[in-house]
Amino acid sequence: MVGVLLVDDQPLLRLGFRSVLSPEPDLEVLGEAGTGPEAIALARALRPDVVLMDVRMPGMDGIEATRRIVAESAGARVLVLTTFDLDEYVYGALRAGASGFLLKDAMPAELVHGIRVVAAGESALAPAVTRRLIERFADQLPAPARPNPLDRLPDPLTAREQEVLRALAKGLSNREIGARVHLSELTVKVHVGRILTKLGLRDRAQVIVFAYEHGIVRPGRE
Secondary structure (H helix, E strand, O other), X not given: OXXXXXXXXXXXXXXXXXXXXXXXXXXXXXXXXXXXXXXXXXXXXXXOOEEEEEOOOOOOOHHHHHHHHHHHOOOOEEXXXXXXXXXXXXXXXXXXXOOEEEEOOXXXXXXHHHHHHHHOOOOEOOHHHHHHHHHHOHHHOXXXXXXXXXXXXXXXXXXXXXXXXXXXXXXXXXXXXXXXXXXXXXXXXXXXXXXXXXXXXXXHHHHHHHHHHOOXXXXXXX
């Protein structure tokens, strides 16, 4: 059973999310919050598997709430809700530790699937939207760290793993990576797992942030 915490400042939207999730036999809505501080307190008390997080809320926004929840609530993973006209928040949410994002106009099946994916330890990222966001906000990224952090790993990435890392940072799925580097989807999945372990990262979302912030890949370059 996947425990879900709903966070949105609009009660009608929370009611809508609850109505979508309640019929699912493997999903349980543990509680609802209308503000960032409420979300942090409930995440601490209820220990949900997934927090469905709105970004724009009065007072503390969803980015800061995400940062606090990821830091304080062991095991809780955050799935951020956004809209195309507010997607400048998404990169900030990923930096704060969110495991993915969905658009607010997503179909009910997409919402259910996204929650299950995040609960399973994967990232619910729309690759095309991820690439668009990174391209759009390239000038906000910090200067690449020097020296390259890959050179200082106790267990260095192999040449193949670095190739997979660069493709992964572009927002490609395992299937797309496999087609690009001529590997099976299962083999790519194994490489992704090793990359996460060696870099000490939790999921694909963190890999994207890590790769761009350290200059391993740069926006607009393949």
